[in-house]
Amino acid sequence: MKTSINQIKRAGWVLGLATLLVACDKTIDEPQRDSYVPVSTDEKAGTWKTYQLSSATEIPVAEPKAVSSPEYIAELASLKKQSANLTKEQREAVEYWGAGAVYRWNEIARELSARYNIPPAYNAEGKYPVPDAANPLADPKFPFANPPYTSRALAYLSVAQYDALVAAWNYKYQFKRPAPSRTDATIKAALPVSDIPTYPSEDAVVAAASFTVLKAMFPGEVPFLEAKMKQHRESRLWAGMNVESDLLAGADLGNAVAAKVMARAKTDGMGAANNQTLTAGMIAKAKERGLREAWVSQELPVRPPMLPNYGAVLPWNFDLATVVALRAVPPPALDSEEFKQNLEELRKIQKNQTREQARIANYWSDGAGSYTPPGHWHRTAANVSHEARHSEVRMARTLALLGTSQMDAAIVCWDTKYYYYYPRPQQFGVKTSVGLPNFPSYTSGHSTFSGAAATVLAYLFPDQAETFQKQAEEASVSRIYGLIHYRFDCEVGLKAGEEVGKYAIARARADGATL
Amino acid sequence: MKKITNCILVSLLLLVGKAMAQMPHDAIYMGKGAVCVATMYGKSTWSDYWENSLKRSNFNIGTHTTQNIMVMPAIGITNRLNVILSLPYVWTQTSAGNLLGQKGFQDLSGWLKYRVLNTHGFSLHAVAGASLPIGNYVPDFMPMSIGLQCRTVSGRLIASYKHPQTGLYATAHGTYMWRSNIKSDRDAYQADDRVYNTDEISVPNAYDMGLRLGILRKKWQTELWAERTSCTHGDYIRRHDMPFPTNNMQATTVGWYGKFQPNKIGVNARVGYVTDGRNVGQSTSYSVGVLYLFKL
Numbered sequence: 001m002k003t004s005i006n007q008i009k010r011a012g013w014v015l016g017l018a019t020l021l022v023a024c025d026k027t028i029d030e031p032q033r034d035s036y037v038p039v040s041t042d043e044k045a046g047t048w049k050t051y052q053l054s055s056a057t058e059i060p061v062a063e064p065k066a067v068s069s070p071e072y073i074a075e076l077a078s079l080k081k082q083s084a085n086l087t088k089e090q091r092e093a094v095e096y097w098g099a100g101a102v103y104r105w106n107e108i109a110r111e112l113s114a115r116y117n118i119p120p121a122y123n124a125e126g127k128y129p130v131p132d133a134a135n136p137l138a139d140p141k142f143p144f145a146n147p148p149y150t151s152r153a154l155a156y157l158s159v160a161q162y163d164a165l166v167a168a169w170n171y172k173y174q175f176k177r178p179a180p181s182r183t184d185a186t187i188k189a190a191l192p193v194s195d196i197p198t199y200p201s202e203d204a205v206v207a208a209a210s211f212t213v214l215k216a217m218f219p220g221e222v223p224f225l226e227a228k229m230k231q232h233r234e235s236r237l238w239a240g241m242n243v244e245s246d247l248l249a250g251a252d253l254g255n256a257v258a259a260k261v262m263a264r265a266k267t268d269g270m271g272a273a274n275n276q277t278l279t280a281g282m283i284a285k286a287k288e289r290g291l292r293e294a295w296v297s298q299e300l301p302v303r304p305p306m307l308p309n310y311g312a313v314l315p316w317n318f319d320l321a322t323v324v325a326l327r328a329v330p331p332p333a334l335d336s337e338e339f340k341q342n343l344e345e346l347r348k349i350q351k352n353q354t355r356e357q358a359r360i361a362n363y364w365s366d367g368a369g370s371y372t373p374p375g376h377w378h379r380t381a382a383n384v385s386h387e388a389r390h391s392e393v394r395m396a397r398t399l400a401l402l403g404t405s406q407m408d409a410a411i412v413c414w415d416t417k418y419y420y421y422y423p424r425p426q427q428f429g430v431k432t433s434v435g436l437p438n439f440p441s442y443t444s445g446h447s448t449f450s451g452a453a454a455t456v457l458a459y460l461f462p463d464q465a466e467t468f469q470k471q472a473e474e475a476s477v478s479r480i481y482g483l484i485h486y487r488f489d490c491e492v493g494l495k496a497g498e499e500v501g502k503y504a505i506a507r508a509r510a511d512g513a514t515l
Numbered sequence: 516m517k518k519i520t521n522c523i524l525v526s527l528l529l530l531v532g533k534a535m536a537q538m539p540h541d542a543i544y545m546g547k548g549a550v551c552v553a554t555m556y557g558k559s560t561w562s563d564y565w566e567n568s569l570k571r572s573n574f575n576i577g578t579h580t581t582q583n584i585m586v587m588p589a590i591g592i593t594n595r596l597n598v599i600l601s602l603p604y605v606w607t608q609t610s611a612g613n614l615l616g617q618k619g620f621q622d623l624s625g626w627l628k629y630r631v632l633n634t635h636g637f638s639l640h641a642v643a644g645a646s647l648p649i650g651n652y653v654p655d656f657m658p659m660s661i662g663l664q665c666r667t668v669s670g671r672l673i674a675s676y677k678h679p680q681t682g683l684y685a686t687a688h689g690t691y692m693w694r695s696n697i698k699s700d701r702d703a704y705q706a707d708d709r710v711y712n713t714d715e716i717s718v719p720n721a722y723d724m725g726l727r728l729g730i731l732r733k734k735w736q737t738e739l740w741a742e743r744t745s746c747t748h749g750d751y752i753r754r755h756d757m758p759f760p761t762n763n764m765q766a767t768t769v770g771w772y773g774k775f776q777p778n779k780i781g782v783n784a785r786v787g788y789v790t791d792g793r794n795v796g797q798s799t800s801y802s803v804g805v806l807y808l809f810k811l
Contacts, residue, residue, distance in 0.1 A: 026696065026717045111710045121755035122574075139754055298613055300574035350615065355651050362653060362700035369705050369756055379703070379712075431615035433656065435757075483615065 035098030038391035046170025049511035056170035075243035083240035101206035116145035136220030151374035158403035164257035204250025212258035286421040295440035311415025316404035317503035361482035374406040377453035413448040434482035443493035447476035451497020542675035545591030555804030561796030567751035577611030595630035605661040619650035642671040719746040781806035
C-alpha cells in the first residue's frame with residue numbers, strides 16, 4: 001500500500017512539473033517578416049498611372065550631387081560612422097523596417113484602426129457623444145474607426161504611398177544614384193542591396209507620405225507616428241542603406257504628394273457622412289417602396305446608425321452615378337415566403353450552432369477592437385505581396401488597388417443599406433455569437449468587402465485566385481453563422497463586391513504596370 | 516478509520532462569464548479509503564461590472580447569469596493525502612441585449628492535498644493542482660464564454676488552527692496559478708494597446724489569498740470567508756470595449772459556507788458577494804450541493 005501511494009505521489013509530481021513547464025511558456029510566436037531583394041526593380045514604374053498626381057513629375061525633385069562630389073563623399077563618411085557598431089535596439093529597428101516601408105506603414109495603420117475601433121459609450125443623459133477631431137483623446141476618442149472609416153483611411157494611405165513612389169521611381173531612374181555601399185565598398189549594408197537607385201529614398205518617401213495621411217486620420221496619435229517616422233528614417237542610416245540627402249529628398253517628395261492626396265480627402269464628402277438628419281427621409285422613402293418594418297437600432301439607449309450618408313462619399317474607381325447603378329436589387333418583402341425561410345435558417349443555426357460554424361464566424365468577425373474587414377484584406381494583400389517579393393512601388397500598387405476597392409465597396413454597400421433600410425434578424429428575436437453592428441442589414445458589408453478584395457487579389461495573384469475566392473465565400477457565410485445576416489444579404493453583397501472589384505481591375509489593366 | 520469523514524468543497528469564484536473552480540482551501544481531509552462525491556448547482560449573477568476601474572452597468576447586458584452543475588469527488592488516499600477532482604458543466608445568458616449564451620463542459624481540475632504538519636491544533640498543508648479544458652468552448656467571446664481554455668498548474672499553502680474542544684477554526688491560504696497560453700479562432704487580436712498577428716493569446720498568471728473563520732463539528736460546519744484573487748499583470752477593459760482573456764481580473768469576495776452531514780448523505784451551501792474588483796462583474800453567487808459519502 002505504501003509503495004503504491006509513493007508511486008502515486010511521484011507520478012503526481014512528474015505530471016505537475018510537466019504541466020508546469022507547459023503552462024509557464026508565455027512567449028507569443030508571431031510571424032516574422034524578413035527583408036529581401038525584390039524580384040523586379042520595376043524600372044518603368046515612373047510611368048505608371050497615378051491617382052491624384054497629374055504626372056510623376058508634378059512635384060519637382062532637385063538633381064542630387066554627383067557621387068564623386070565632396071558633399072557626397074562627406075555624406076558617405078558620415079553614413080559609415082552611423083552604420084558601424086549598432087546597439088541591439090538599432091539592429092532590431094533595422095530589421096523591423098527592413099521588412100518593407102509600405103508593409104510596415106500599412107501594418108501600423110491597421111494597428112491604429114484596431115485601437116480606435118470602439119463605438120462611443122452612452123453618457124449620463126443616455127446620448128452618444130460624437131467623437132471630436134479637434135479633441136481626439138477625450139471620451140469618446142476620435143475617430144471611431146469603423147469599417148467605412150478604416151476603408152477610407154487605408155485607401156488614402158495606400159494611394160498616397162503609391163503616387164509618391166511612382167514619382168520617386170521616376171526620379172530614381174532619372175538620376176540613377178547607386179546605393180551607398182556600391183560607391184563605397186567599406187560601407188557594410190545591414191540589409192540586402194538591390195539595383196534600385198537610392199535617390200530619393202523610397203523609405204523616406206513612404207514614411208513622410210504615410211505620416212501625412214495618418215496624422216489626419218488619427219490626430220490623437222501624432223507623437224506615436226512621429227516616433228515611428230523618426231525610427232524609420234534613422235534605421236536607414238543605421239543600416240547603411242541611404243545617405244542624408246536621399247532621405248531629405250524622399251521626405252520632401254512624400255510630404256508634397258501626400259498633401260495633394262489629402263486635398264481630395266477634404267472634399268470627398270466624408271464630412272457629411274454622419275448626417276443623421278437624413279435618416280427620417282431615408283426611412284420614409286424605403287417605406288414608400290413597400291418596406292413594412294424599418295431597421296431600428298437594437299442598442300439601449302438607441303444608437304444613431306453608423307454613417308448613414310457614407311453612400312454619398314466620392315468613390316475611387318467609378319463615379320457617384322455608378323454607385324446607384326451598382327445598388328443591389330430589392331431584398332425579399334418581410335412577409336414573403338423567402339424571408340421566412342431565411343429567418344428560419346438563422347433560428348435553426350442559433351439552436352444548434354456547430355463549433356466549426358462558430359469558428360468561421362469568429363475568424364472573420366473583425367468587429368469592435370479589430371482592424372475591420374478592410375484591414376483584414378489589407379493584411380492579406382500586404383502578406384501576399386511580401387511573399388511575392390514585390391518592390392516597394394509594386395506593393396504600394398497592390399495595396400492601392402485593393403484599398404480603393406475596399407473604400408468603393410463600403411460606399412456601394414452603405415448606399416444600399418440606407419436605401420433599403422432593412423431590419424436585422426435581431427429585430428425578430430435572433431441572438432448573435434459575434435456582436436451586432438449598428439446599421440441596416442441588407443446587404444452584408446463583410447460580403448461586399450470580401451467580394452471586392454478577392455476579385456482584385458485574384459487578378460493580381462492569379463495563381464492564388466481560388467484561395468481568395470474561398471476566403472471571400474467563407475467571410476460572407478460567416479455572417480450567417482454569426483447570426484447577424486440573412487443568406488440573401490450575404491449572397492447579394494458578395495456579388496456586388498465582385499462588381500466593385502472589377503472597376504479596380506479595369507484601372508489595373510490600364511495603369512502601365514502590367515501584372 | 517474515522518466513522519465520519521469530512522467532505523471537501525471547492526468554492527466557485529465567478530469572474531466575468533467564468534466559473535473558476537477554486538482549489539480546495541480548507542484543512543479538512545477524507546480518511547484513508549473514504550470518498551465523498553459532491554454534486555452541486557451554482558448560480559452567479561451581476562448587473563454592474565468594472566470596466567477597468569470604472570464601475571458601470573450596461574443596458575445591453577442587463578443582468579448576466581452564469582450557472583453550473585458540477586461533480587466533485589474527494590478521495591482519501593491516506594489520512595493526510597487526498598485527491599480531489601471536479602468537472603463543471605456551465606451555461607451563460609444575459610437578460611438584455613442580443614449576445615448568444617454559451618454552454619458546455621468546462622475544465623477538468625484535480626488537486627493533491629497533503630498535510631505537512633499537524634500539532635496542537637495547528638496544521639500546515641500543501642496543495643498541488645492542475646486543470647485541463649475538456650470542452651471545445653470559445654474562450655474570447657467574453658463575457659459569454661464559459662471559461663478561458665487555459666491549462667493551469669497551481670501551488671497552494673494552507674495554514675490552519677482548530678480549537679480541539681469547540682471546533683472553532685481559522686484558516687488562511689495563498690495560491691499561485693500558472694496559466695498556459697490559449698488559442699483564439701481569430702489570427703489577430705488586440706491586447707496591451709497593440710495588435711498581435713497570431714491566434715496565440717498570453718493569459719496572465721494569477722494568485723489568490725483567503726481567510727476563513729468558522730466552526731467545524733462532526734455533523735456540521737459554518738464558516739465566514741473572504742478571498743482576494745488577482746492576475747499578476749494584464750491589460751484592462753478599454754472604454755466601452757468587451758473584456759478579453761488578457762485582462763488583469765481582480766476581485767475581493769466575501770461569503771458564507773455551511774455544511775450539514777448527519778451520515779452518508781449531506782448537504783452544503785455557499786454564498787459569495789464581490790465587494791471590489793477590476794475587469795470583472797460584481798457578482799452575487801450561491802451554490803447548493805448534495806454530498807454522498809462511501810468507503811472504497
